[in-house]
Amino acid sequence: MALTEQLRQELDELVRNYPDKRAALIPFLHRCQEELGGWISPEVMEDCAEYFGLEPVEIYGVASFYPMFRLRPIGRHVVSVCRNISCDLRGADEIVQRACAVTSARVGESSDDGRFYLETVECQGACADAPMMVVDGTYHENLESDDVERILGGLE
Amino acid sequence: MSGTETYLLDGCARAGSHTLDVYRKHGGYDTLARVLKELTPAEVTEIVKDSGLRGRGGAGFPTGLKWSFMPDPAQDDRTRYMALNADESEPGTCKDRVLLREDPHRLIEGCLIAAWAMQLSAVYIYVRGEYRLPYDRVQAAVNEARAAGLVGAKILGTDFSCEIFMHKGAGAYICGEETGLMESLEGKRGHPRPKPPFPAGFGLWGQPTTVNNVETIFNVPFILERGADWFKNLGTEKSPGNFLCGVSGHVERPGVYEVPLGMPAQRILDEHAGGVWKGRALKAWFPGGSSTGLMPASTIDTPMDHDSIRGIGSMFGTGAMILLDETACVVRASFVIARFYDHESCGQCSQCREGTQWLSQIFERIEDGRGRPEDIDLLTDLAHGMAPGKTICALSDAAAIPTHSVVKHFRAELLEHIELGRCPLQAKRVAEGAPA
Numbered sequence: 001m002a003l004t005e006q007l008r009q010e011l012d013e014l015v016r017n018y019p020d021k022r023a024a025l026i027p028f029l030h031r032c033q034e035e036l037g038g039w040i041s042p043e044v045m046e047d048c049a050e051y052f053g054l055e056p057v058e059i060y061g062v063a064s065f066y067p068m069f070r071l072r073p074i075g076r077h078v079v080s081v082c083r084n085i086s087c088d089l090r091g092a093d094e095i096v097q098r099a100c101a102v103t104s105a106r107v108g109e110s111s112d113d114g115r116f117y118l119e120t121v122e123c124q125g126a127c128a129d130a131p132m133m134v135v136d137g138t139y140h141e142n143l144e145s146d147d148v149e150r151i152l153g154g155l156e
Numbered sequence: 157m158s159g160t161e162t163y164l165l166d167g168c169a170r171a172g173s174h175t176l177d178v179y180r181k182h183g184g185y186d187t188l189a190r191v192l193k194e195l196t197p198a199e200v201t202e203i204v205k206d207s208g209l210r211g212r213g214g215a216g217f218p219t220g221l222k223w224s225f226m227p228d229p230a231q232d233d234r235t236r237y238m239a240l241n242a243d244e245s246e247p248g249t250c251k252d253r254v255l256l257r258e259d260p261h262r263l264i265e266g267c268l269i270a271a272w273a274m275q276l277s278a279v280y281i282y283v284r285g286e287y288r289l290p291y292d293r294v295q296a297a298v299n300e301a302r303a304a305g306l307v308g309a310k311i312l313g314t315d316f317s318c319e320i321f322m323h324k325g326a327g328a329y330i331c332g333e334e335t336g337l338m339e340s341l342e343g344k345r346g347h348p349r350p351k352p353p354f355p356a357g358f359g360l361w362g363q364p365t366t367v368n369n370v371e372t373i374f375n376v377p378f379i380l381e382r383g384a385d386w387f388k389n390l391g392t393e394k395s396p397g398n399f400l401c402g403v404s405g406h407v408e409r410p411g412v413y414e415v416p417l418g419m420p421a422q423r424i425l426d427e428h429a430g431g432v433w434k435g436r437a438l439k440a441w442f443p444g445g446s447s448t449g450l451m452p453a454s455t456i457d458t459p460m461d462h463d464s465i466r467g468i469g470s471m472f473g474t475g476a477m478i479l480l481d482e483t484a485c486v487v488r489a490s491f492v493i494a495r496f497y498d499h500e501s502c503g504q505c506s507q508c509r510e511g512t513q514w515l516s517q518i519f520e521r522i523e524d525g526r527g528r529p530e531d532i533d534l535l536t537d538l539a540h541g542m543a544p545g546k547t548i549c550a551l552s553d554a555a556a557i558p559t560h561s562v563v564k565h566f567r568a569e570l571l572e573h574i575e576l577g578r579c580p581l582q583a584k585r586v587a588e589g590a591p592a
C-alpha cells in the first residue's frame with residue numbers, strides 16, 4: 001500500500017465533487033506527487049487503479065499524457081524554464097544556460113547530487129513578465145541572468 | 157468609442173481585492189441578489205445576448221447565443237453544467253491569471269449569474285495546474301462564498317442552488333480546447349472529441365454543458381449591473397466592451413492592459429506598452445497569441461477587434477499582442493512556435509501529429525542554415541494539408557495559420573536564411589547585446 005491513510009481520506013472527499021469518481025484522478029495524482037516524493041511510482045498507480053476500478057495501464061496512460069506528472073524519481077528541486085515565444089524574445093536561452101550551469105544538470109535531467117531536476121517548459125502564462133522560470137511551483141519572473149544563481153544557489 | 161473608461165481591472169487595484177469583505181464593500185454580489193430576485197433565466201440570457209459580448213477565450217463566439225444553445229430544462233431534465241476555462245496556455249496570453257488571482261469573487265458572481273441563466277447545477281473551474289496561487293485564491297474565495305450562503309444550496313435564501321468546484325489540470329495546452337478540457341475533467345487524456353455532438357447537447361458526463369473563458373464570465377456581472385446599452389457603448393459595434401490586452405515581447409513596458417475593443421494596436425503599443433524597446437523599429441507582431449498569423453509592422457495601425465484583424469488576414473484570438481523588433485528573427489520565432497504545437501498535439505489526427513512535427517523540423521533546419529529552397533513550398537503544402545477544418549480540433553489550424561502568414565509576409569527572410577546557410581540576424585543580435 002503506497003497511499004497513506006490521509007491521502008485515502010482526501011480521495012474519499014474529493015470524489016464527492018463529481019458524479020463519476022474517475023474525475024478525481026488528475027487532482028488526486030497531483031496530491032500523490034506532492035506527498036510521496038515528487039513522482040508517481042508504479043505502486044501509487046496500482047493503488048489508484050484499485051480505487052478507481054481501472055487497470056494500472058489506464059492510470060499510466062493518463063499520467064503519462066500530462067507533462068506535470070513525473071513518472072520516475074527526480075532531483076529534489078524542480079526548475080522549469082519557459083522556452084516559448086514571449087520568453088524566447090526576452091532571453092530565455094540565456095536563462096536556460098545559466099540554469100544548466102548553476103544546477104549542473106542538463107535539460108530534462110537531474111543533477112548527479114540529486115539536488116535539482118531541470119527542464120524547459122512551454123508558456124506558463126507569465127508572458128508579460130518574461131523571461132521566467134518556475135522553481136518548486138513558485139513563479140520567478142522578469143529574470144536577469146544573475147537572478148538564476150541567487151534563486152537556486154541557496155537550495156539544499 | 158470613448159477609450160478611457162475601465163472596469164475590468166478596477167477591482168484588482170484595491171488592497172485585499174481577493175477577499176469577500178473588500179468585494180462586498182464595493183457592491184459585490186448585489187447584482188447576483190438582484191438578478192435572482194428580479195430576472196428570469198431567459199431575461200438574463202437575453203441581456204447578455206443584447207450586450208453583444210463575445211467570448212474572450214480565442215474564438216470570439218457570441219456568449220448569449222452560446223448560452224441559448226443549452227436545452228430548455230422544461231423539455232430536457234438532465235443535469236446541466238458549466239466548465240469555466242481557466243487553462244490559459246496560448247503563448248502570449250497572461251490575462252486570466254490576473255483576474256483569478258486578484259478578483260476571484262467577481263468571477264464567482266459571474267459563474268452564478270450564468271448558472272441562473274442556464275439553470276446549472278454545478279460549475280467546474282478548470283485551472284491549469286501551474287497556476288498555484290491563482291488556484292488557491294479562487295478556492296479560498298469559493299470557500300468564503302459558500303460559508304456566506306452564496307454558493308451551494310438555496311443561494312441567498314432563494315430556491316436556486318448551484319455548486320462550484322475547483323479542478324486542477326496538469327499542464328497540457330490541448331486541455332484548453334473545450335472538448336479536450338471536458339475529457340481531462342473526466343479524468344482521461346485530454347483528447348478532443350469530434351463535433352457534433354456539441355457540448356450543449358453532450359458535454360461533461362454526456363450532460364448539457366457550456367464552456368466559457370474566465371474573462372468572458374468576468375464581464376457578466378458588469379453587464380447585468382450596468383446594462384447592455386452601457387456595454388455596447390464601449391468597443392465597436394460588432395465587438396463591444398473592453399478587453400484585457402496582454403502585451404509581450406520587444407516592448408518597453410510589457411503588461412496586461414485594459415482597453416476598448418477597436419483601439420488601434422499602435423496606440424496600445426505606444427500609450428500603454430511604452431513603444432518598441434530600446435528605441436528600435438518594429439518588425440512583426442502577432443495580434444492575439446501564437447495561433448494568429450504573424451503580421452508585418454506596416455499593419456500595426458489596425459484596430460484591435462475581430463473584424464479589423466480578420467481584415468488584414470490574421471485573427472484577434474486572445475488579444476495577446478506579441479511584438480518582434482528589427483533584431484528578431486522571424487524564422488526562429490516560427491520554429492519556437494512550431495515546436496510548441498508539435499509538443500502539444502494530442503496525436504489523434506495524423507495530419508496534425510505528423511504535420512506539426514514536419515513544420516517544426518523544417519523551420520529548425522532553415523534557422524540552422526540547413527534549409528533548401530524547396531522547403532518554402534513544402535511549408536505551404538504541409539500547412540494546406542493540416543487546415544482548415546481537416547482535423548478533430550483547431551490545434552492543427554493553429555499551427556498552420558502562422559506558417560501561412562510567415563511564408564506570405566516574410567518569404568524574403570526565409571530565402572535569405574536558405575541562401576546564406578545561416579541566420580542573417582544572429583550576428584546583429586549579438587552585436588547589439590540582444591538575446592542571441
Ligand SMILES: Cc1cc2nc3c(=O)[nH]c(=O)nc-3n(C[C@H](O)[C@H](O)[C@H](O)COP(=O)(O)O)c2cc1C
Nearest residue numbers: 211212213241243244245332333334368369372550
Ligand atoms: C488548441 C486550443 C486551445 C485552447 N485553449 C484555450 C484556453 O487555454 N483557454 C480558453 O479559454 N480557451 C481556449 N480555447 C478555446 C476553447 O476551445 C473555447 O472556445 C473557449 O474556452 C470558449 O470560451 P468563450 O466562448 O468564453 O471564449 C482553445 C482552443 C483550442 C483549439
Ligand code: SF4
Nearest residue numbers: 502504505508547549
Ligand atoms: S487536431 Fe491535433 S490536437 Fe486536435 S485532436 Fe487532432 S491531433 Fe489532437
Ligand code: FES
Nearest residue numbers: 082087124126127
Ligand atoms: S511565453 Fe513564457 S510565460 Fe508565456
